[in-house]
Structures are given as structure tokens and as C-alpha cells.
Amino acid sequence: GCGSKDSGGTKVKFATDAAYAPMEYMDKDKVAGFDIDFLAEVMKEAGLAYSITNTGWDTMLTSVQQGKEYQAGISSVSITDERKQTYDYTAPYFESTNMILVKEGSPIKTAVDLKDKKVAVQISTTADTLMTKIMGADNKSLKRMDNNTLALMELESNGVDAVVADIAIIREYVKNNPNKKFVSISDSKNFESEYYGILLPKGSDLKAKLDPAIKKVIENGTYATVYKKWFGQEPDTKKLLDQK
């Protein structure tokens, strides 16, 4: 839907790029996903009215930076030092790591093996950043696709040897395509854990309201319920709470 004019009122307006199943995606005309359910709990806890709009990635980045129309963004945004120059983040709410997806029988075992292979990633993701570091910014074998669907298609059509993407994406894809003989590889040595945070404009006063609510939701078990609903397993909440 479209945004309303009044941004200074009571409602907090969230932007998202709902093209990242199962974290956030369009289920027909509704925004759905882990992030969405989690946000609902947090806002209930904080006692704030809110709305969430699928704006696409660029609109989210630009408008959250200005903080006028959208006061926050939630869209599996990893907390990185580079981005911290431009934005504030809430406390981390999700631990993620990148994973490698290859075809059965592939010789690739770790991220280092990818160095001279062809790899597809979604542009602008941390997978892009990681692989850019490993393979180099101008490496033609690194294909930065517009979105993860195209990256995964690329693997199916033998355009690349591997796809690197967030663990949730890879799992969802394998789940959706059980008969396609893909193997997912995790490599915690090369792919460090990353943490998602809610994106805020610099100096936003929302941080003071959202951080305690996030802490509460994680501590009281609500978080685990939502997590299990989407990923079918228990989260490591201790590690999450330890992050600063």
C-alpha cells in the first residue's frame, strides 16, 4: 500500500524490501516473514502503533536515512561498520551466517575453494561483500545478480558453480526444491556470524524505545516461539543477547 502524509504522528512507519523469503516477502498482497512477526511482538512490547510498507530496497535505504517518511527499516539488514557511518541500528535481533549452495558432487568444500570458481550472489547483500573480499571487486567470475532467485537460477543453469546467500534463504530454497540435488555447506571459519538489526536514521530516538523491547521479547521466550514457527528449531538466544 501507499504511505500516508502524516509522519510526525503516533504511528511508527517501517519500510521493508519484501523480496527475501522467508525473512520478509509478499504473501500475495500481505507482507509476511520472520522479521514481520518478530516486529509485531517488539512493537506490542514497546506499546507503539506502527505500520509496515514494502518499499523496495533503495527506497528503504534512502528514506530511512532521511527519517522523514519512514522512521525505521526492517529487512534482514546486517550490522556492518561501513553502514554504521550512515545509519544507526537497534540491538541485534537475529544471528545469520552465509552459506554456500552447490550441486551434488561438487569439489567445493569451503569458502576458500570458491576463489577461482564462478559464484553468484545477490547484489548489495553481505554475501556480496564477503565474496568481493575473497574474489576481488572487479572479478568477472563473481556475478552479482539482481536478486537471489536469479542467483539460484544461475546455479541451476550451470552459469555458476556456487551460490552464496543467507542461511535462511538457502534453507528455504532447498526446502522448496527437494528433488534438485543441491548441497548446502556452512563455513563458520570464513563466514563469520552476522547480526541483523533494525535500521534507523542517525540519532533516532526510537533506539531508546526499541532496544529494551527487543531485549524483553528475546528474554521472555516470545522470540523462540516465532523463530521455531519459521525455522523449525531453537534459536541461540544467549549468543544474541551477548552481542553488543
Add this chain to the structure above:
Amino acid sequence: MTALIEVKNLKKAFGDNVVLRDISTEIRHQEVLVVIGPSGSGKSTFLRCLNLLEQPNGGTITIDGRNLMDPANKINEIRMELGMVFQRFHLFPHMKVIDNIMLAPIQVRKWPEDKARKKALELLAKVGLADKANALPDSLSGGQAQRVAIARALAMEPKIMLFDEPTSALDPEMVGEVLAVMKQLAKEGMTMIVVTHEMGFAREVGDRVMFMEQGVIVEEGPPKQIFEAPTQERTKSFLSKVL
């Protein structure tokens, strides 16, 4: 009796191409002037300067006492006094015949519609096309189209009519019907300047014939004199080709 049109030292060039070198002449009230000359001699340009479709580069043109070069005179008011008929008719193809004729009286003279319509029907009858009022121009023969064009020019009640080779785009059997309308006009006392290759018309209707070549008036005089006893070599040689 004083001249209706007075042209003095008229000059016109397109870039380097000097088309009218130094044209001076007078046209009296009710006179019919026939202009002849080879292709490219400047006949059309001369006519077009008279109603400022071309901006002269020098000289003066006075029409009914008004100086055309004077910026105080509105160009559209001067053009209202001069009706022009072109070789290729230039009817407005998207309008019915009657609307072609009514357009300018309504928009320029600000006539009410019924007055314009009455006048248009009168003129159509005069050129013998009363039954074509609701036809579209494309359905007319060349001769009919040219007669409509004449009616359209007359609808503005001009003092002077300019004709630029009005019959040379017509099939031979249609030339007669257009010339007949023009003869009738002359008989009624219209002042006319006619560029044409129809020597029969010039002889019969013209009060004066003017022979132009390369932007100058080589010779002018009554038709009988020009056709039968031209004084200039160039006139003779031109006439020998076309008569």
C-alpha cells in the same frame, strides 16, 4: 486616378541568391496585370512579397496608401485586403468545402456564423459549385478545387486578388472552367495580378502584361504590344518558345 499598389525598388534575396533585383511598378484600381516569365525568374516571389509571405529585403510597397514596411501596420490586416490563389490550391483537407470558405471570415473578420455561411454559399454558387458545399476537398477534381480556393479567397472581400499559376496544376480540360471564373471576376472590376502561362487569357483579359526575367522587369505594356511587337530580344525568345 492614383495607384492601388505602388512598388518601389523592391529587392529580395534568399541567402546569396538575389531573386528580385529592383522591381518598381504600379497597379491601378480595377487593373488586371498579367505576369509572365521563365521558371525561376521571381514571379512567385514578387506576388508573395505583396502580401508579406516573403519579407522583402529592400524597397517599399504601398497598398491603398498603407506602407507595408511600416511596423505599425498589422500584417494580418494587410493580408485581409489581398486574396491569394496558389498553383496547388492548398485547400484545408480536413474541412468540408463550406468550412474552408467560412473559416477566415469567422476567425479573422469575426463575422457571425450565419453571415459567413450566407456569403460562402453565394460564392460557391458564383463559381458554379453550389452542390459541393458539403464535399471534402479530396473528392473534388483539380478544377473544382481551384474554384473553391478562389471562393475562399473572395470570402474575405479583398480589394486585390493575386493568382500564382492557378491553372498549371490542372488537367487541360479543367483549365477552361477556372479561367472562366477569373474572367468573370475581372469583368466585375476586381483588381488582379495573375502569374500565368495561359497566353490566351493574358491577351483577352489582361490590361497590361509584364515580362520578368532573372529578377527584373524586362518589358511591360498592353498585351497586344508585348505579344506582337516586343522590343526586347529576351522577350522575343521567351515568347517564341511558349506561344
Add this chain to the structure above:
Amino acid sequence: MTALIEVKNLKKAFGDNVVLRDISTEIRHQEVLVVIGPSGSGKSTFLRCLNLLEQPNGGTITIDGRNLMDPANKINEIRMELGMVFQRFHLFPHMKVIDNIMLAPIQVRKWPEDKARKKALELLAKVGLADKANALPDSLSGGQAQRVAIARALAMEPKIMLFDEPTSALDPEMVGEVLAVMKQLAKEGMTMIVVTHEMGFAREVGDRVMFMEQGVIVEEGPPKQIFEAPTQERTKSFLSKVL
């Protein structure tokens, strides 16, 4: 002596519009046939059927003993025997005059280039344009362009020449130079069919005049007879308009 062209019961319609109703005539070797008639009477269509620019709907055309309707006869071979000159010249504007003339002899007759060039220069001299070999068509006057078009048609060494109003797009002072070339051709014994409104030419050069109207031959005969003593009412009324 037998006929070079024999036309029998020729019919041609465009959709519902029957343009040639039933045309039968013969043209003898070295004859000059002049076709006259009002606009839309089918004169051009008649000429165009002779070299199959239009496909007839019925009847037969025999040229030099070959039946045009016979699919065994190659259309291009027949067309080589008939040179055609159009009202609007249709020179190829992207080629020099000489290349316009050489194109078909080289491509169709498969002449070597120097033979084609020699012939082209000869013909240019004949039509009085030896100095224009390297000019582009757009730089020519109408009369010059039409003479080049005649040379281009002659370069194929046709047995018959067809002219479709070759002078009616020309300024009057250029008509003479084109007619002169045509007269010369006739004198040299070329078989010619000429659609024209130039009655002087018809009288002087024509062996026979054919008057067409609404797709039929109304009357034909020697020029003297047609012009001075037409037997048909329609011929009289047409001639009264154009003479």
C-alpha cells in the same frame, strides 16, 4: 505488313472500378499512336498494361508475336522490348545521370561496362545533354530530366517506346525541347505510343490519334480527321475544351 502490337478485348478493373472495358487495337511497326482523352479515362492504365506494370484482367496482348499473358514468357524479357517514359521522370536520384542510363543495360542486358558507357554517352549527345553525364538528377531542370529519362529508356534498345504525358509536369518553356527529341525519334522510325495533351505534336507527328473515354476507344483515325471532323459527340466536346 503485320502489327507489332496487337491488343484484343483488353479489360482491367481496380476492385469495382472498371477502368478498361474492352480495348482492341493494333499498332504497326514504325507507327506513332497518340492517345488523348479526359483525366481518368484509362490512358495511363492502357499503357501500363502493355508492359505489365498492371496485370490485365482479360483479353490478350501480343507484342512482336509473343503473347504477354502466356506465363512461359518471362516478364522482364518483354519489358526490355518496351521503353517507358513517365510524366514525373522517375530518375534514380542517388545516381549520376550516366549511371541512371547504364544501370539497366549492365544489369539486365549484361553488357560490359564500357559498352554501356559508350551507348549512354551517345544517347546523352543525342538528347543534347552530353555535358550532364556526371550531374545528379536533382540538379537538372524538368526538361533536362525528362530528356535523360528518354535516353535511359532508349539505352535498352527497345522496339517500342511508351510515353505517358511526358511534358505535362514541365514548365512551358521546356516543353519544346522534350517534344523535339520525340519528333526526332519518330523521324528515325521508332514505334511510339504517346499519351499527351500537346495537340500540336499530335497533329504534326502522329500517324493516328485515339480518343479514349471511360475505358473505351471512342474514336480513332488520322489526326486531321479526328481534330477537324470528329464523328462522335464526346470527341467534339472534349476537343472544344482543350484546343
Add this chain to the structure above:
Amino acid sequence: MDFRFDIILDYVPLLLKGTLWTIGISILSICFGSVLGLAVGLGKMSHRGYLRWPTSIYVNFFRGTPLLVQILLVHFGVVPLFLGSTNPIIASIVALSLNSAGYMAEIFRAGIQSIDKGQTEAAHSLGMTHFQTMKSVILPQAIKRMIPPFGNEFIVLIKDSSLFAIIAAPELMYWSNAMRSQYFKVWEPYLTAALIYFILTYSLSKLLGYIERRV
């Protein structure tokens, strides 16, 4: 390849809704674009430098840069400047109108210049002003000649509107993208979209052919 018709069926209502948006955005844009394009086109033909220069720059800019870039500039720059906040639908219509005005300007110019100069001269010789001539004589004829290029521009515009998916205007491509990202599938959403676009553009071109023959 396992082509899943079920997910297409699931999305049919949304795709149709998107199609309506596509049509709506395109129609509004071609209307605004035509009006603006006429003004720009007349400006480009003007004898006055102060009208000709800026309109030339306008046309060169909008025809010379990718629509994608123009969309981003309008969405993040122009619309917030006036409304205080972004709005994908308004941005779509504004960007597409501005863009198509650049093309419409050239269509108007070509259409007007294709009318025989004799028409203008005949009108002038009757004492009609430049404006009267344009309005009553030239434009009515030019507009008829402009139907084919106008139709092409409309078709281009319908297809171009697919780019607005990236700023999340809820048109046809947006819902195709949603379908793609929900199911990780490419063929189902995009072939369906292609078919719908084709139906739109093909019927439009038939309609225009019909109008052209009638007028």
C-alpha cells in the same frame, strides 16, 4: 522443468490488480505527457532562443538517459521535494509523464512539420494569425499523422511502466516480482507477465490500427 500453474492461479487476482495499475499509470502518463510534450514540442520549434534552448535540453535529457535513472531521481528527489515524502504511484506517473513528454515533443514536432507548408501559407494569406493557423489548420491535420507514432509511444510506455516495480509501485511487474520472491521461481511469474503485457500491447496496436483507418 516443473512449471507450477497452481502458483499462477494463486496470484491471478493480484496480477489483474497490477494490470489495472499498469493501465491506469500508463493512461495518466500518456495524457500528461502529451500535454507537456505539445508545449515542449512547440517550444522547440519556436524562433525564440529562450524557448528553444530549455526545451531542447529537456528533450535531450529525457531521451538521452535511461528511464531507470529518471525514476530514481523523481522518486527520491522531485516527489519528496513537493510532497515531503515519497509516493511510488505519484512518482511513477510523474517520471513516466516527464519521460514520455520528451518523446511526445518530437512526435508533435515531426507531425507538425510533416504538414505541407502551403497549408500555413494559405491560412496566413487569409489573414489568420500564427495561433489561429496552428489551432484550426495545422494541428487537426498533424494529429491524424501522429496516431501511429503516438500509438508506438503508448506501447513503449506500457512496457516501461514495468520498471516501476523497483520503487514498489503496485503494477504488474511488482506482483510478478512478489511471486518470484515467494516461490523462488522465474518462469511462472515472468512468462505470465509477458503474456499479459503482450495482450495489452497487441490489443492496443490493433485498436490504433482501427482508429487510423477510421479517421
Add this chain to the structure above:
Amino acid sequence: MDFRFDIILDYVPLLLKGTLWTIGISILSICFGSVLGLAVGLGKMSHRGYLRWPTSIYVNFFRGTPLLVQILLVHFGVVPLFLGSTNPIIASIVALSLNSAGYMAEIFRAGIQSIDKGQTEAAHSLGMTHFQTMKSVILPQAIKRMIPPFGNEFIVLIKDSSLFAIIAAPELMYWSNAMRSQYFKVWEPYLTAALIYFILTYSLSKLLGYIERRV
């Protein structure tokens, strides 16, 4: 707004490399597209149904669906069929050639049909065959008239090549996207890209204007 020129400078080598790819892809595509477009255009004008039908469908399909969809079809469908694996550059050139052939076909057709019928008749009356007439009389004249629409098509094609960023063809837009992705900035990459595209299309249009006047 804090506009960071330093990150643009950082990316200059990559943007220039991308520009070269953009130019290369566009030139190859317009060449292949012209050849194929001539064939399709002649087919569409043919009297023979078995030539006219398929070529009409070709033109309608490639002009009636968004390029985006055509790109995906070629990249994931056509190219792997022949090469066994995807290849973004080959896919770009193939998709853009096929697409522009649809437009070039119409340009050829319009150009050929704009030549006065009298030219064909004059050539036929001299005994020249249909093929000789086309080759020596009609095409040389038609091609001159086709320079302006051909130039427009080339410009459109340069801009359209920006869509190949989504399948990671290393052209200008791809590197602009990479820049956006690295710095989370929108204006710097896209304004720079707009400027480069504008320089490309503007110089091309000037060049074509010059050629047009010369020919």
C-alpha cells in the same frame, strides 16, 4: 545531502570498463539486429503468407513484451540450450539483437515503403527484376532515410543495455549497482551513470546528425 565524490573516483576505472562493455554490446547488437531486421522486414513485406506470418509474429512478440522478460528467457532458456551453461555477455548480445531486430524490421519496412512507387516502376519498366530493383534502386535510397530512426534505435539500445545488470553482465549499470551496494548510496552511482549514458547518447545523436547532413 553529502555527495561523496571520493567514492565516484574510486569506481572510475570500473565504470569506464563498464562503459566499454556497454558500447561493445550495443554495437554488436545493432549490427546483428540490423541484418536480422532487414530479413524480417523484407519477410513482412512479402506477398507470400509463409514468410509474412512468422515474421509478423516475431515483430509483434519482440515489440510487444518488455525487454526484461526477453532477457530472462534468453539468459536462462535459449543460451543454456546451445552452450550448456549461462553466459551473461552472450545472452545480452543475443537478447538485444533479437529485440532490436523487431524494431529494425519496422524501420526497414517504413524506409522502403517511403520510396516513391515510381522508382520501382521505372526500374521494372527497364526490365530489372524485383531483386535488382531492391538492391540497386530502392535500398540505397531507403537507407538514407533510415539514418534518423536507425540512430534513435541505437540510442534506445544503449539505454536498454542497462537492464543487463540484473543478469550480471559487466556493463555500466552493473558497476553502478556494485557501487551502490558497497556504499549504500543511491545518488553517486546513478547520477554518474546518467551522466555517462547522456554523454554516449548525446555524442551519438550529434554524430548521426552530422552523417545525415553529409550523406
